[in-house]
Amino acid sequence: FDDRDRLDTRHVRLSDPERLRHLRDVQRAEPGDELSVGLLGGRWGRGRLLSLDAAGAVFEIHLDRDPPAPLPVHLLLALPRPRMLARTLEHVTALGVKRLTLLHTRRVEKSYWQSPELRPEKIRHHLLLGLEQARDTQLPHLDFEPRFKPFIEDRLPGQLAGRRALIAHPGMAETCPRGLAEPVTLAVGPEGGFIPYEVERLQALGFTGVHLGERILRVETAVTALLARLF
Ligand code: SAM
Numbered sequence: 292f293d294d295r296d297r298l299d300t301r302h303v304r305l306s307d308p309e310r311l312r313h314l315r316d317v318q319r320a321e322p323g324d325e326l327s328v329g330l331l332g333g334r335w336g337r338g339r340l341l342s343l344d345a346a347g348a349v350f351e352i353h354l355d356r357d358p359p360a361p362l363p364v365h366l367l368l369a370l371p372r373p374r375m376l377a378r379t380l381e382h383v384t385a386l387g388v389k390r391l392t393l394l395h396t397r398r399v400e401k402s403y404w405q406s407p408e409l410r411p412e413k414i415r416h417h418l419l420l421g422l423e424q425a426r427d428t429q430l431p432h433l434d435f436e437p438r439f440k441p442f443i444e445d446r447l448p449g450q451l452a453g454r455r456a457l458i459a460h461p462g463m464a465e466t467c468p469r470g471l472a473e474p475v476t477l478a479v480g481p482e483g484g485f486i487p488y489e490v491e492r493l494q495a496l497g498f499t500g501v502h503l504g505e506r507i508l509r510v511e512t513a514v515t516a517l518l519a520r521l522f
Contacts, residue, residue: 384421
């Protein structure tokens with residue numbers, strides 16, 4: 292929940308329809324149940340569901356935990372196909388990515404950018420599901436970059452200072468490093484992969500190409516495997 296949902300210091304009412312549907316149909320929550328709840332950008336803890344109806348879900352809350360530390364990662368993710376986007380977004384926040392840029396690359400279908408899955412409330416819903424899963428409360432900074440060239444020429448260079456930059460691409464010479472302690476910008480391609488021109492442009496900005504072995508992974512699996520390995 293966020294501060295607008297507060298009724299008083301101990302009670303909140305959630306009224307977002309997606310959230311109510313999820314509570315009712317997926318979590319099968321009923322009055323009296325104890326659930327994990329968190330204040331966006333703040334602490335998390337337990338919430339007792341007092342009522343659940345079309346007007347909202349009212350919780351009595353007790354917030355006594357700090358969220359886990361985020362991963363110092365800026366993920367540059369080629370926009371996945373709409374059907375894959377929800378799960379990928381959930382993984383991104385469950386794993387604690389601090390900054391996410393959804394990026395156009397040549398092998399991203401232009402129609403993906405018009406998908407209803409990109410509506411702000413949908414995106415937010417899936418990011419929040421990942422946060423909840425991980426008992427986190429910190430949404431990543433999110434940007435949309437529907438044009439590759441202006442992004443990498445005008446904005447990306449200024450975002451790379453003091454960071455290691457990696458591009459995940461099958462067949463690269465180096466294997467993906469393990470156990471990094473420094474901030475990383477990580478580029479992950481679309482279903483069809485990056486084209487050679489994109490790999491070259493990112494390498495020219497200082498990105499190192501890394502691979503994850505012979506297995507070619509789906510985007511959501513690759514993101515999870517890369518982050519688990521890097522940190
Ligand atoms: N046929 C595409 C290619 O060869 O690039 C496969 C793309 S893969 C389904 C989607 C993205 O996940 C890739 O662009 C890459 O960023 C990442 N990925 C998947 N498997 C990988 C691997 N074994 N090594 C490095 N990156 C990988």
